[in-house]
Amino acid sequence: xxxxxxxxxxxxxxxxxxxxxxxxxxxxxxxxxxxxxxxxxxxxxxxxxxxxxxxxxxxxxxxxxxxxxxxxxxxxxxxxxxxxxxxxxxxxxxxxxxxxxxxxxxxxxxxxxxxxxxxxxxxxxxxxxxxxxxxxxxxxxxxxxxxxxxxxxxxxxxxxxxxxxxxxxxxxxxxxxxxxxxxxxxxxxxxxxxxxxxxx
Numbered sequence: 546x547x548x549x550x551x552x553x554x555x556x557x558x559x560x561x562x563x564x565x566x567x568x569x570x571x572x573x574x575x576x577x578x579x580x581x582x583x584x585x586x587x588x589x590x591x592x593x594x595x596x597x598x599x600x601x602x603x604x605x606x607x608x609x610x611x612x613x614x615x616x617x618x619x620x621x622x623x624x625x626x627x628x629x630x631x632x633x634x635x636x637x638x639x640x641x642x643x644x645x646x647x648x649x650x651x652x653x654x655x656x657x658x659x660x661x662x663x664x665x666x667x668x669x670x671x672x673x674x675x676x677x678x679x680x681x682x683x684x685x686x687x688x689x690x691x692x693x694x695x696x697x698x699x700x701x702x703x704x705x706x707x708x709x710x711x712x713x714x715x716x717x718x719x720x721x722x723x724x725x726x727x728x729x730x731x732x733x734x735x736x737x738x739x740x741x742x743x744x745x
Contacts, residue, residue, distance in 0.1 A: 557595050560585045564606050568647045573657065578602065603657055604665075610652045611669035614641050618676050627684035628736055631701065634680055635732045638705035639712070646713055653706045677701055691741040704735055 563585035568576050578599050582589045596602040617637050624630055642649040651657070652670070681701065682694040690697060708728055711717050717724045 556585075556587060556591065560587065560592055560595060560602075561605055561609060564602055565609060565648065568606060568651065569645065572647050573650070576603075576657075600657075600661065603651070606648070607651055608665065608669050610645070610648045611673055613645070613648075614638075614652070615669075615673050615676060617641050618673065623680075623683070627680070627687045628689045630680055631684060631736060632732055634677065635701065635705050635708075635728070638702075639709060639728060642709035642713070649709060650713070654710065674698055674702055688741060690736065690739045692739055697739060700735065704731060 560581060564576075564581045567581055567584050571580070578592050579589050581602065582592045585592075592602065596605060617640070618634065621630070621633055621637055678694050678698040681690065681697045684690040685692065685694050685697070708717070708731055712724055712728075717727045
């Protein structure tokens with residue numbers, strides 16, 4: 546009699562939650578299929594049946610990370626002050642990275658040698674960039690910024706990810722006030738540099 550399939554939606558969700566928790570707690574070095582299985586109170590074969598291999602599990606974690614980030618960005622209000630909205634967006638990136646440092650590393654630096662995001666995972670990142678493009682376009686249409694919204698959005702995302710990596714590595718300093726000030730300086734400098742000529 547064939548062994549019943551262990552692939553159920555409930556187990557899949559439990560394993561994914563366990564993977565996210567393990568990555569946050571133990572970092573990249575402690576992330577193995579066996580450790581995830583133990584954390585989820587299941588077996589390694591069940592994990593492999595659900596996700597194929599460690600890389601498959603990492604792809605799901607990567608995808609889940611961008612879904613979480615997108616939810617954070619979607620929750621930001623849209624106000625009449627489009628510049629302030631972009632400052633808030635950079636702040637949301639920062640808070641996401643501070644709350645999920647190892648997950649952010651997986652999403653933005655891809656520290657696992659055996660991990661290659663697939664099309665669906667790359668699309669999840671593109672959806673987040675699309676959200677940023679929409680916010681930038683509002684600022685361009687309001688006359689607050691100038692430039693192609695897609696180009697500006699790529700710059701904003703690269704800036705936020707670079708600052709996150711610098712903060713995580715201690716390269717922005719260690720005192721919270723100083724790090725806050727350097728984030729504000731960098732974000733403000735980019736936005737001010739993109740103002741239309743002659744605008745105060």
